[in-house]
Amino acid sequence: xxxxxxxxxxxxxxxxxxxxxxxxxxxxxxxxxxxxxxxxxxxxxxxxxxxxxxxxxxxxxxxxxxxxxxxxxxxxxxxxxxxxxxxxxxxxxxxxxxxxxxxxxxxxxxxxxxxxxxxxxxxxxxxxxxxxxxxxxxxxxxxxxxxxxxxxxxxxxxxxxxxxxxxxxxxxxxxxxxxxxxxxxxxxxxxxxxxxxxxxxxxxxxxxxxxxxxxxxxxxxxxxxxxxxxxxxxxxxxxxxxxxxxxxxxxxxxxxxxxxxxxxxxxxxxxxxxxxxxxxxxxxxxxxxxxxxxxxxxxxxxxxxxxxxxxxxxxxxxxxxxxxxxxxxxxxxxxxxxxxxxxxxxxxxxxxxxxxxxxxxxxx
Numbered sequence: 108x109x110x111x112x113x114x115x116x117x118x119x120x121x122x123x124x125x126x127x128x129x130x131x132x133x134x135x136x137x138x139x140x141x142x143x144x145x146x147x148x149x150x151x152x153x154x155x156x157x158x159x160x161x162x163x164x165x166x167x168x169x170x171x172x173x174x175x176x177x178x179x180x181x182x183x184x185x186x187x188x189x190x191x192x193x194x195x196x197x198x199x200x201x202x203x204x205x206x207x208x209x210x211x212x213x214x215x216x217x218x219x220x221x222x223x224x225x226x227x228x229x230x231x232x233x234x235x236x237x238x239x240x241x242x243x244x245x246x247x248x249x250x251x252x253x254x255x256x257x258x259x260x261x262x263x264x265x266x267x268x269x270x271x272x273x274x275x276x277x278x279x280x281x282x283x284x285x286x287x288x289x290x291x292x293x294x295x296x297x298x299x300x301x302x303x304x305x306x307x308x309x310x311x312x313x314x315x316x317x318x319x320x321x322x323x324x325x326x327x328x329x330x331x332x333x334x335x336x337x338x339x340x341x342x343x344x345x346x347x348x349x350x351x352x353x354x355x356x357x358x359x360x361x362x363x364x365x366x367x368x369x370x371x372x373x374x375x376x377x378x379x380x381x382x383x384x385x386x387x388x389x390x391x392x393x394x395x396x397x398x399x400x401x402x403x404x405x406x407x408x409x410x411x412x413x414x415x416x417x418x419x420x421x422x423x424x425x426x427x428x429x430x431x432x433x434x435x436x437x438x439x440x441x442x443x444x445x446x447x448x449x450x451x452x453x454x455x456x457x458x459x460x461x462x463x464x465x466x467x468x469x470x471x
Contacts, residue, residue, distance in 0.1 A: 132171070134184075134261065134302040138163040140274050142294025144194070147458070150242045150288045157195035159292055161202075163255075163274070164189045167210060172311030176411045179359065182310055184210040188223055190253070192276065192292065198240050199290075200231025202278060204251050209410075212259075219259040219270070224439060227251035227278050233286055235340070242286040245339075249280035250453075250463060261302045268300040281453055281463035282334045284343060289460075321356035326366070328468035330452070334461065336378040344373035346462055354407065354470075364405035368420060371398055372462070379427050400424040401434065414440045416452065431456045438466070446470050 141160040146152050167186035170177040177183070190204040206225030212218065226248060231238055233245040257272035274296050279289030330348035335341060352366020375397040383393035403420030416438040425432070438452025450466040 132169045132304075132308075134167050134169070134268075134300050136165045136167070136270065136298055136300040138165075138270070138274075138296045138298030140294035140296040142274070142292055145291045145293055147291055148288050150286075151290065153240065154194075154196055154199045154243060154290075159192055159194045159294070161190060161192040163296065163298075165208070171308050174411065176409075178310070178312050180410065181212050181216075183212065186210075188225075190227075190276065198231065198238060199243060200229050200241070202230070202251075203228045204253075204276075204278075206251070206253065217258060217260065219255075219257040219272075221253075221255040221257070223253045223255070225251055229278075233339075242288045243290050244278065244280065245284045245286050246280045249278060249283075251279075252277045255296065257296070259300070261300060266302045266304075268302060269298070270300055271295075271297045279460060281460045283332075283463060285335045285337055285339045285341070287460065319356065319359045324354050324356070324362075324470050325351075326354060326364075326468055326470040327351050328450075328466050330464040330466040332463050332465050334372070334374055334463075336374050336381075338378065338381060341374070341377060341381065344377065346370070346372040346374065348464060350468075352403070352405070354405075360409055362407045362409070364403070364407060364418065366405075367400065367402050369398070369400050373397075375427060375429060378429065396426045398424070399427075403434075403436070405436075407440075412442045414442070414448075416440055416450070430459075430461065433457075434461070436464075438464070440466075440468075 208223035405418035440450035
């Protein structure tokens with residue numbers, strides 16, 4: 108543990124003092140974490156042999172109300188963070204991650220909640236010949252998400268502050284390739300932060316008390332990507348999703364959605380054929396339709412040009428019935444113009460991921 112603390116402090120000071128002191132609206136931080144990989148699946152229990160530890164570095168830009176959304180969300184920070192996680196297991200390997208994040212504040216800005224989304228690199232993914240026991244990761248690069256809840260105190264002494272809390276990091280390739288059991292790391296964190304200005308500018312409060320109204324809006328989205336069934340080596344295939352929905356803005360921050368999806372998932376076509384041959388005693392039909400259709404309800408949270416989307420769907424047409432009847436979608440969207448957006452989302456069946464969807468849509 109001691110050599111990790113030394114590394115954290117060295118990287119912290121090197122990063123902090125290399126910055127331009129005139130950048131008064133930034134602060135940097137360094138955190139050490141130590142915890143456990145949660146045994147959410149029996150397939151990875153043999154990989155949990157010790158307590159992972161690592162470092163989480165970040166640079167944060169503060170907001171003070173120069174845009175209306177900033178005061179609406181209690182002046183959040185946004186920035187970039189880097190994570191190194193030592194899993195202490197030769198089979199599992201180590202992890203490096205780069206993330207974009209938002210910090211949201213509560214309890215007089217002493218409680219900080221962070222959401223980070225990015226990409227991680229695995230040093231030792233699954234290989235059928237050299238590393239066939241690693242069922243957690245099958246690709247070197249994969250999406251990763253983390254949540255951090257901190258007690259955060261800035262400017263305790265000459266710009267230095269302290270923070271401590273809990274960290275949850277999820278590493279998974281979203282079924283882009285099998286196997287993909289994934290890992291969830293829960294850890295305790297302790298760290299330092301450095302603020303470039305001891306005197307803070309005044310916050311600008313622009314509370315708009317008028318009721319926000321908007322007519323019904325209609326959205327069409329095309330989603331695509333590649334994925335693979337749970338059968339290792341069965342191959343990656345493209346999928347296509349056409350979605351259409353109507354939404355009603357109920358406030359500046361929120362809109363409620365109702366719509367439908369139509370799915371063309373080519374991996375399912377091959378999986379249905381495989382199951383009919385490999386488990387012939389079940390007398391399953393190899394020619395059953397692999398296409399699916401569903402209806403969903405959803406919610407969209409508007410921050411600025413970024414929005415967060417959550418949806419719960421139900422298949423009304425699913426002859427193959429490979430997955431559960433309900434599906435979920437979590438996504439991040441960026442509005443390039445007032446009406447056109449691009450996004451990325453994770454489609455799951457409860458805790459089991461099916462696809463990482465890249466999307467392009469228009470909201471009219």
